[in-house]
Amino acid sequence: MTALIELERVLYIEDEPDIRLVAEIALRQVGGLNVVTCAGGEEGLGLICDFMPQLVILDVMMPGMDGPQILLKLRDMPEFRETPVVFITAKVQPDEVEQFKRLGAADVISKPFNPMTLANDVRAIWAKSHD
Template structure:
């Protein structure tokens, strides 16, 4: 199964580390974007199987980016996973209302990330 992921994160180190982990541990084809605005363009052109989206970004944060993804018919079918350091119970309750595929907290385990994303894609396939 060919697996494609888009990483949207303003931190270059996070993008690069996550990309390398996914390419090595899961043979993913990885696309990256450094902002929500760029991520929307890349998502439409690359049509990834899943989007890893940082919550805290300047200009357009993850919540705004998620709303734009969910309102765009070209990309609204792509499952979105928040990748965030915001893991307080109140924030997790807020995120649970957003129709996310999953929430992964930073720091994450790079050796299990590929399996987590694969499971999300398979769950989505079995729902349809």
């Protein structure tokens, strides 16, 4: 059995500036992760190859390109075909969560999230995706 590679680089695409700021603080300062945040899909896809995140967090509902559309674009990129993607959304009914997982999401985090546990929640999803 190989040892789990530690999660270090996370890309978070979120259109709401306040949520983006809280998540960045939660992941970087509380969680010790290297985080890049973007306000939308085009921006995120434009810098993803330079940053090479190990895990991507996507808001589901965004203007322009939504989270599921971004996920499909990531899966078309060979270097991100296997990268765990986590949706973050207020839409967490069981059928909605199942739909996101069928699209290929590793998991779903509900909004509002707890800033003190967000990094640990993300690390748990990372570990589960490498079982």
